[in-house]
Amino acid sequence: MKKDVLTQEEQQQQIEGLKSFPFFHGPNLDVYGFSYWLYDCLTRDGYENIRPNEIMDLLLELAVPCATEKGHIFEAPILDMNEDKKWFYPEGKTILLHIAPISSFIHDFIYEIGDRYLKVAHDIEVPNFAYWLKREDIFTFTYLHTFFSQLRGLMKQVTSLRAMLMELHLSKNFGVEFGSLSASLKEKDELHKYAHNRINMAIEQEFYLEAITLTESIISDRLSMVLYLRGEKAKSKTLNKLVVLSSAILPDTLSHRIDEWRQLRNFALHNLVRSSPIDKQVSPSEFNTKAKDIAISGNKLVADLEVWFDGFLADEMNPYNIRISDKLERMN
Structure with missing residues (x-):
């Protein structure tokens, strides 16, 4: 030729x-x-x-x-x-x-x-x-x-595409009949919408620990879903473990941001009362200011993670993509 x-x-x-x-x-x-x-x-x-x-x-x-x-x-x-x-x-x-x-x-x-x-x-x-x-x-x-x-x-303009792609990969990796997960995935999406609204409400009403806890739940669920879609059962792994396991899939910047926020989350949930008696104690006002910052930055992180997750499904995990397999490259 x-x-x-x-x-x-x-x-x-x-x-x-x-x-x-x-x-x-x-x-x-x-x-x-x-x-x-x-x-x-x-x-x-x-x-x-x-x-x-x-x-x-x-x-x-x-x-x-x-x-x-x-x-x-x-x-x-x-x-x-x-x-x-x-x-x-x-x-x-x-x-x-x-x-x-x-x-x-x-x-x-x-x-x-x-x-x-x-x-x-x-x-x-x-x-x-x-x-x-x-x-x-x-x-x-x-x-x-x-x-x-x-x-x-x-x-992407088709509203059912996201659920279809998730179900396609879950059925492929775990032997679940295609079509049997539709109700469950729809319920999961509704829960995510509820959690997002609850986070915004909690921040507005200054219930920052509630916002942080819900943010961790959303991040953990999304990272678990990424692993499930790649064929690995996430089960009840900690956020720290999920960050490690998903680091090869997530963009480096996003993975680092999640890990940094995870450490801030630990401070917010454990360091107000539980602290060393020989260290300087955190005052309620200082703690509240830090918790607010952590809640707001976590909310922004969740929004960015959702954007990446949608792209992960709609592009990388989408079967409508032209790819050249490694085996066929070697044959040629």
Whole structure:
């Protein structure tokens, strides 16, 4: 396979363009445009035995049976036609495909490109959906990576996605039947909302120890859930142990902040009365000031942890992501 010979500057410019390529018009994928530019990226990476109409035909072959709802797939005119666009809109129109059915077949679509058209040899025991994609296929990888990123962005707007992803990984790791945890996860979300509201109320009413205790509970639960999603039972481990176990998953800055707050929490819950008789005692007013600071900083920490946790689910733990497995990298 012969790749396009580009200068480093030209290659970087084209890659940057792919990173901002607009795949979706609202909730709909432009099938013609998607197929043509995927073909263009494949040829730039040296895959010559495929044509743009084959990509589009494959996409529609898999999409049509999944697009059961009216309006999920339809023809639309190109309103801003010009000479350049005639290459991939020869009839002055395209097909728009709603995001809803895409999630049902997109892995099969990418797999079939390699299996049916590119004829790339693969290990049938590892039917990775992107088995044919190599790290040096920079144009195709960037194109598909951007596509999946935009797909995930649209899926984040689906309120049930978070619970679905958690249940997907819990059922996979612990042999629980998919669908059996929905009620429990919904109850857990309701408890988190209640705890968040209670923390804010406690801080407002100066019940700082209550806010700190609830903050620790939320942090411990989130770290436990992270470990569960990675296949490890957290059970009733202490916050200190949870921080240690999750440190390889959390961003370093966030992990350090949690550990620092954990130590402040120890001061707030244990150091007002329980202290050495030979040390200077903490006055009630000084303790109250410190407890307030710890409660407020803990509340901010929880908010940042929730933002990271949502990203952890919606991106890293999301099956709609283009990945190249280590085994397949070694094979190539």
